[in-house]
Amino acid sequence: MSAQLTETTHVETAASSAPDRRLNPFVRAGLLLLALLVVLALPWYIYPPVAMDIVAWGLFAISIDLLLGFTGLLSFGHAAFWGTSAYVTGLIAIRSGLPFPVAILGGAVVAMLIAVPTGYLAVRRTGIYFAMVTLAFAQMIFFIANQARDLTGGENGLQGIPKSFFGIETVETDPFYFYYAALPLILLGAFIAWRTVSSPFGRVLLAIRDNPARARALGYDVERYKIMVFVISAGIAGLAGGVFSVSHGFASLQELVWQTSGKVVLITVLGGIGTLWGGPLGAAVVVLLEDYLASSGFNGIGIITGSIFVLIVLLFRKGIWGTVADLVARIRSRGRTPGRRDA
Amino acid sequence: MRHTRMISLAAMVAGSGLVLTACGSSAGGGPAAASGKISDDKIVLAVLNDQSGVYKDLSGPNSVEAVKMAVEDWKAKHKDDAVSKNIEVVTADHQNKPDIANTKAQELYDRQKADIILDVPTSSAALAVATQAKTKKKVYINIGAGTTALTGAQCNKYTFHWAYDTYMLAKGTGGTLTKDGGKKWNVVYPDYAFGQDMTKSFEGQITAAGGAIGQKVPTPFPNDNFATYITKAAADKPDVIGTMHAGGDLINFVKQYNQAGISDQIKLAVGLMFITDIHSLGAEQFKGVTFTEAWYWNFDEQNRAWADKFQAKTKTRPSFAHAANYSAAFNYLEAVQEAGSDTGDDVVAKLEGKKINDFFLRNGEVRAADHRVIHDAYLAEVKPASEVKEEWDYEKIVATIPAAEAFKPVAESGCSM
Structure with a gap:
């Protein structure tokens, strides 16, 4: 078991944390600015509800990446946090009529609360066992939501979630303006993730991912760190789930079903793990593809998305972002030699 | 700093590439309003259903065919006095997922200028689309879903339920x-x-x-x-x-x-x-x-005649959902003709309380109070293989349940619009 684990983490390490791949601060600031521009411009080019889906799934993928790419934990039950927050957000918004950002924050907090016992039990195991424990919890929540029909609406879902926003009507009715009202929550989630991985806490996570035994020998309480990052990740997934449910105006069992957990892992791997950038990129690809295929009149959507996934995994093992970053690094190292001579 | 510039350039190119692809695939946001008798000078009927999963055979692509048949027949009936000759049928696959159904419904109403959405199996998806119809004030006729909530607790002015329910x-x-x-x-x-x-x-x-x-x-x-x-x-x-x-x-x-x-x-x-x-x-x-x-193709000559036309197009016999899609589309167009407008409110006013007798709706009526479309229903028994005379000839109708008794009484529906 432990031999297998080190082997898998080895691959991930190679992809993400080789020292010479760190970009200089100017480039990073430039990239960040560009990303922000793309995100801000998105609803001008893409149908606004679809744009909202992209950023929500992107943030959801970031929450997975935090665990998978930076801590080496594969959660196969993240739909539990995304879905719970979707329902809780919806219930708060419907019953109290509070502005939607408050409802979403409430949803995220509840997602974090249920992540505490889940994380507490799950982090005692690693690898496939960790994945199975998280999956089991997610299934449990799925069945609870299915049975608690007075609260969740069961099969029919929780319908008619309002987009209350301090009485500003354009935001409440037009998805174009709603996008900009909800975007800060997404950016908040992304910022928390970035802050987490680039702090000393994040360094400890990397140490745990690469060699848990050594991290423990150095005096770090590995389990506690894992629980903490698990809860943070659940909170980010909760933010994303809340935005998603308010944007659609409903929460359904689809949000809790295990395929949703699978889809977000797929998105993360597609985009490239251990990068944070990869998630949103993967989300853009998957959501746009689903959206396009849905009105293309083509009858085998699963075949297309499946083959693309297989192709990416076989040909670009580091995901889209990982591959692009690699190419850039190669160009860079080619350009470096003459550059030094000049200087 | 040369490499730095190269990276920024690469990133720019990648970024603009992304934006361009997005441009190509879809039009941008921003609100759009249309007025006039027939919006955008065309009537757009959208079929939103399962084109690839478990309900594909039951309704799926052949429902789209049925709606196209309805459009042709309607054009043939009205010829020159038709309120619009420009009628489009568009379609989308909701994959039985409520979130996709929800986004697609918005897109169909906003971007593809759909005046009506038809079909939508799977109850959670059906209810999500009902909410969209209500916000956009556009007509929605559900056929594929069975939940009574559509005409009960979650009913609204623009939603109709045409074929069956639990x-x-x-x-x-x-x-x-x-x-x-x-x-x-x-x-x-x-x-x-x-x-x-x-x-x-x-x-x-x-x-x-x-x-x-x-x-x-x-x-x-x-x-x-x-x-x-x-x-x-x-x-x-x-x-x-x-x-x-x-x-x-x-x-x-x-x-x-x-x-x-x-x-x-x-x-x-x-x-x-x-x-x-x-x-x-x-x-x-x-x-x-x-x-x-809700309907059986080989029940009588009238049904059979339609089923033959359907078979000529699709090489298969219709399910009740196919027939219901035709009936709903045709009667929608009739209502548009009567109203002289395809605005949601005008069409709803014409549909409400309308009594309809066509090959699908026998003794049919669009109930004004809850928008449940009532009609005769049938108790069917499956024939043994020895009595099956031709392909798809599987059912024997043993009883007809009169329209007035077949559906939930308005008083029990719990609908308030």
Whole structure:
């Protein structure tokens, strides 16, 4: 078991944390600015509800990446946090009529609360066992939501979630303006993730991912760190789930079903793990593809998305972002030699 | 710094590439409003259903064909006095996922300028689209979903429910069979919302007709092995065993019911079944099974005539959902013609309370109070293979449930618009 684990983490390490791949601060600031521009411009080019889906799934993928790419934990039950927050957000918004950002924050907090016992039990195991424990919890929540029909609406879902926003009507009715009202929550989630991985806490996570035994020998309480990052990740997934449910105006069992957990892992791997950038990129690809295929009149959507996934995994093992970053690094190292001579 | 610039350049190119692709695939946001008699000078009918999954055969692409047939026939009927000659049919695949249905419904109304959305199976998706219809003030006629919530607690001004619902199924099968002497029932149902709801509706109808359910046997969902549940349900020799399973589970259930060797003594009634289920398993497996149909293609000459036209186009016989899509699309266009406008409110005003008699809706009426479209329903029995004279000739209609009785009375609907 432990031999297998080190082997898998080895691959991930190679992809993400080789020292010479760190970009200089100017480039990073430039990239960040560009990303922000793309995100801000998105609803001008893409149908606004679809744009909202992209950023929500992107943030959801970031929450997975935090665990998978930076801590080496594969959660196969993240739909539990995304879905719970979707329902809780919806219930708060419907019953109290509070502005939607408050409802979403409430949803995220509840997602974090249920992540505490889940994380507490799950982090005692690693690898496939960790994945199975998280999956089991997610299934449990799925069945609870299915049975608690007075609260969740069961099969029919929780319908008619309002987009209350301090009485500003354009935001409440037009998805174009709603996008900009909800975007800060997404950016908040992304910022928390970035802050987490680039702090000393994040360094400890990397140490745990690469060699848990050594991290423990150095005096770090590995389990506690894992629980903490698990809860943070659940909170980010909760933010994303809340935005998603308010944007659609409903929460359904689809949000809790295990395929949703699978889809977000797929998105993360597609985009490239251990990068944070990869998630949103993967989300853009998957959501746009689903959206396009849905009105293309083509009858085998699963075949297309499946083959693309297989192709990416076989040909670009580091995901889209990982591959692009690699190419850039190669160009860079080619350009470096003459550059030094000049200087 | 040269490499730095190169990287920024690469990133720029990648970024603008992304933006360009986005540009190509879709138009941008921002609100858009249209006015005039016929918005955008065209009438757009959108079919939103399952084009690739479990409901593909039941409605799917052939429902789109049915709607196209309706448009052609309507054009042929009105020729020059048609309110618009420019009629489009668009379609989208919701993959039975409510979130996709929701986004697609918005897109269809906003971007593709759809004036009406048709079909939408799967209850969570159906209800999500109803909410969109309400916000956009555009017409929505549901055909594929069974939930009574569409015309009950979650009804709205722009939503109509055309073909069937769970109440109709319970009334038809539970009520009629009990009246005909099947007083003692046992029900086997999958233990989730749909199964529980159906069992409750059946119990209401059976009790009202003077019968009783002895045992209610829940099974896991989904499930493959029903042998123990069948034995349990058959143990006290009821007159009828009712099953509320659907799709793949139903097919397994029926197979094992036949193997149990009790099909000669105890009648099997199915809560929800479509002609496509019989077609996939063969009539022999289902012989003697009773269920409620909203419409059957080989019921009379009128139905058959339409089914022949449908077959000429699609090489298959229609399910009731196909016929209902045609009927809904045709009558929608009639309402637009009468109103002289395709604005949601104008069309709704013309549809409300309208009495319709076409090949699909017999003694039909669009109830104004809850937008439930009522019509005659049928109790059907599956023929044994020996009596099947041609392909798809699987059903014998044993009773007609009059429109006024087949659906939930307005007083019980719980709808307030």
